[in-house]
Amino acid sequence: xxxxxEDLKKKIIYRxxxxxxxxxxxxxxxxxxxxxxxxxSKDLFDLEKFLNIDDEKIYNxxxxxxxxxxxxxxxxxxxFKNFKLNK
Numbered sequence: 001x002x003x004x005x006e007d008l009k010k011k012i013i014y015r016x017x018x019x020x021x022x023x024x025x026x027x028x029x030x031x032x033x034x035x036x037x038x039x040x041s042k043d044l045f046d047l048e049k050f051l052n053i054d055d056e057k058i059y060n061x062x063x064x065x066x067x068x069x070x071x072x073x074x075x076x077x078x079x080f081k082n083f084k085l086n087k
Contacts, residue, residue, distance in 0.1 A: 008044050009036055015051045024055045027062065031083045039076070046073040050080075 016032040019025050039047060053069055060066035
């Protein structure tokens with residue numbers, strides 16, 4: 001499979017900016033921009049899938065009211081859960 005990692009990163013960054021709500025745009029885009037270079041190619045493909053999860057579920061997971069997103073990449077989940085948004 002041929003893919004360009006930089007194109008994938010651009011796609012992920014774009015998707016994180018345009019979620020539908022300003023709050024989720026800010027939260028996810030800031031998280032992505034701070035962490036995207038820490039993830040390997042497998043994590044990046046998983047990160048793209050993570051961005052397809054419903055905003056409400058992601059938000060509730062971040063705030064601790066949702067315990068399980070049914071998402072298998074613990075590295076991404078831990079990074080997101082430990083991420084602190086500084087406005």
